[in-house]
Amino acid sequence: MTVKVHAANIHDQIIAQEVLEPLIGKTPRLKAVFADLAYKKISLKNWISENLNSQTLILKHPWQGSQYVWVFPGKDPPPAPERPRGFVPLKWRWVVERTFGWFGHSRRLSKCYEYLTLHEEGMIYGAMIRLMLARLARL
Numbered sequence: 001m002t003v004k005v006h007a008a009n010i011h012d013q014i015i016a017q018e019v020l021e022p023l024i025g026k027t028p029r030l031k032a033v034f035a036d037l038a039y040k041k042i043s044l045k046n047w048i049s050e051n052l053n054s055q056t057l058i059l060k061h062p063w064q065g066s067q068y069v070w071v072f073p074g075k076d077p078p079p080a081p082e083r084p085r086g087f088v089p090l091k092w093r094w095v096v097e098r099t100f101g102w103f104g105h106s107r108r109l110s111k112c113y114e115y116l117t118l119h120e121e122g123m124i125y126g127a128m129i130r131l132m133l134a135r136l137a138r139l
Contacts, residue, residue: 001027003124005117013038017047030054034092037064059090102131 004019033056045056063081071077103109106127114120
């Protein structure tokens with residue numbers, strides 16, 4: 001749909017609106033934008049609902065965001081959600097991670113070799129075109 005490569009010193013939350021701007025008016029069937037806790041900014045959620053006519057769903061583990069609980073004096077706090085040991089995948093997060101894994105199959109995208117971000121974006125488009133053509137050829 002769209003690619004935006006930027007410098008590593010810019011936080012994703014700041015650049016997210018710039019990444020999504022090219023999609024305005026081009027994705028009428030887009031119902032939801034999945035994001036992790038780094039994108040929980042209210043202004044970004046409002047911008048997505050106004051401009052893309054979709055909702056923002058923040059993906060998080062059940063134990064995240066429950067560090068502090070206010071209780072009435074004399075009442076016991078509710079038990080904290082149990083945090084399992086090891087790696088616990090988030091639902092829908094695997095879609096993004098899988099896409100980054102596909103980029104690793106392309107030699108030019110296995111590391112950041114490009115000097116300009118436009119060159120890196122072009123390499124990503126090329127890798128995804130190659131992947132989609134390979135899938136279409138199997139049909």
